[in-house]
């Protein structure tokens with residue numbers, strides 16, 4: 149054993165490696181991404197790792213490997229589980245041979261996600277056991293427990309940390325590499341009565357799953373992952389039930405000499421009923437401090453009903469805890485103070501006479517030199533005042549919605565933009581429809597959309613923003629980059645060839661930073677009938693790290709601010725009535741040089 | 756007792772390295788540390804926040820409002836944005852160089868840096884202002900603002916860590932070719 153200062157996600161990866169994981173597959177998504185990246189960085193010879201094209205593919209790869217007896221880990225963010233839920237729901241019935249842990253990172257807030265869905269609720273729905281860690285060391289221990297449980301019951305098991313656990317750091321004790329378990333997969337053993345799902349197999353297996361989960365509720369009641377901190381003083385006649393990072397917020401707010409007893413639920417499903425009954429005994433009231441869904445609260449209400457207990461259960465359903473959003477140390481402190489009937493320490497309100505000055509807002513923006521800015525700008529200029537719709541998608545390029553570009557009219561979920569454009573076209577045939585999709589998103593879930601639009605005779609322009617990486621989530625490789633997580637250089641999948649194979653006859657590849665040519669291409673292509681595509685190809689500047697930068701000749705600048713107001717580039721600002729460029733940010737992309745009406749900007753080098 | 760430190764700034768300013776240096780310095784002294792970072796969308800030019808908790812007894816990696824002993828702000832407006840974290844009598848170390856977002860130039864709320872600095876001076880008793888432009892000029896680089904701020908924080912007396920603790924962390928974490936610059940930045944005072 150040795151001590152390391154680790155991010156929660158790194159600890160989860162090291163825990164999986166210590167458990168002898170053989171196959172790891174995932175698709176990037178904040179806050180889950182560092183788990184798979186750490187596996188790739190730290191793994192030994194017994195582990196295979198891949199970024200799959202999407203979460204469904206990752207789930208299926210891991211399932212196959214687990215059928216063959218391997219220990220497997222699948223990683224994704226919470227919305228990724230929506231994509232992977234089809235294989236997972238059936239896999240819950242079929243089961244696995246090698247241990248299989250499905251890591252799903254939830255994101256209360258949400259901080260970087262489309263939804264605030266709760267994977268604990270998905271665990272109930274899919275009937276799969278679920279672990280919910282409260283910190284870095286806890287997560288390290290839980291993933292190892294999860295592998296053991298998975299192998300013992302022959303079923304995938306969920307591990308669902310939240311952002312504050314994934315991205316929190318602690319120094320913890322971890323196993324040395326020579327202490328890692330060595331897991332030798334047995335191999336796939338043919339048995340159609342086990343591996344081929346049919347209704348009659350599902351009838352039998354469903355009954356088995358229900359019996360197993362009832363049994364698990366019993367054994368998990370004795371697990372170290374579900375425990376009670378005894379109360380102290382007068383407050384001990386009431387209780388608090390909590391989980392995840394909220395457990396730490398509760399601890400931050402406990403008065404050592406006088407506090408309720410605290411139940412920490414580490415396995416929300418199957419719910420540790422017997423443990424809960426012991427905890428509830430003699431308590432008048434219990435406050436459930438949860439983030440996202442009231443999972444523990446509902447379970448405790450059910451326990452009270454089932455066992456005829458009179459404890460009053462409070463939480464989100466009674467309005468004592470905020471129904472949505474992230475908890476904080478202070479929101480939990482206030483809720484506990486109200487629950488105990490004491491007033492929270494008086495807030496010192498800032499003197500009314502001394503209000504804080506107005507602060508600038510800082511929405512995230514496309515980097516200086518980002519090729520997406522040039523692509524959006526080219527389409528915007530080409531279309532002018534025409535009636536258009538710009539269906540966006542998910543990635544850095546969603547940031548094209550901000551002023552002054554204002555080029556994203558819709559954004560729903562990965563890959564949706566193409567068929568949303570198709571739907572709008574069906575209702576408004578006179579609108580010129582555009583669908584913007586990133587290269588990683590194209591491979592993840594864009595291709596089927598293009599096939600659908602092409603087959604069903606849509607009229608739209610597909611704009612692929614090919615920056616040769618999955619930028620938003622921290623620059624992961626994908627099939628178009630020709631690199632794998634095992635470090636191999638492989639044949640690239642060509643987006644242009646894929647589009648032509650579908651049947652598109654117009655597929656133009658253009659450098660968006662060549663503004664004039666880009667505008668001309670958009671004008672020409674948008675007027676063609678049917679589904680046609682423009683691939684704007686230019687690398688993400690964070691990866692390409694260009695060395696040049698542009699400068700404004702202050703004597704030539706006429707102060708019209710056209711560059712600033714047209715592009716919204718973070719490197720451009722105004723100083724003494726003239727445009728000025730922050731050299732530490734500028735990448736010399738030359739877009740502003742091409743926009744300046746008097747040629748006052750120069751020095752950049754186009755990639 | 757814990758040192759509860761908020762580091763705040765704008766995505767890309769180096770707050771994460773600063774929090775790593777503090778954590779490493781604390782570990783060099785065998786002190787327990789917990790930190791929490793902003794990772795994701797906000798890194799693209801948004802407001803970023805790191806929490807660093809050093810010492811026995813921290814349960815949560817996040818600090819509650821009015822509980823931070825020290826705020827290290829890489830940018831004046833960000834100091835004001837996070838001021839609610841400061842406990843009474845706490846210290847604020849702030850760089851005086853504003854970063855004006857594009858939003859303030861294309862119709863969003865304006866940024867009056869004078870008003871922001873005046874507000875900090877009035878509201879914070881223990882305020883240390885770092886002249887970032889002068890530091891960049893004297894050190895020959897703007898890229899070590901994070902370490903200049905850490906140096907100022909150590910000298911303010913608001914940390915249980917010493918300059919030597921941080922110097923050692925720099926030796927552990929910073930690439931060889933930037934060691935000298937960062938050592939000078941740590942000692943830099945005007």
Ligand SMILES: Cc1ncc(C[n+]2csc(CCOP(=O)(O)OP(=O)(O)O)c2C)c(N)n1
Pocket residue numbers: 175176177178225227228231542543544545562585586587588589590613615617618619620621
């Ligand atoms: C189903 C699902 N999985 C993962 C994510 C996380 N995610 C957000 S954007 C993105 C990929 C963006 O890559 P790309 O399309 O190449 O655009 P770029 O960021 O490079 O501009 C991912 C994986 C998500 N939002 N939804």
Ligand code: SF4
Pocket residue numbers: 513514515517518519520544615619620688689690691799
């Ligand atoms: S990381 Fe790359 S793709 Fe994302 S905004 Fe920056 S330059 Fe653009």
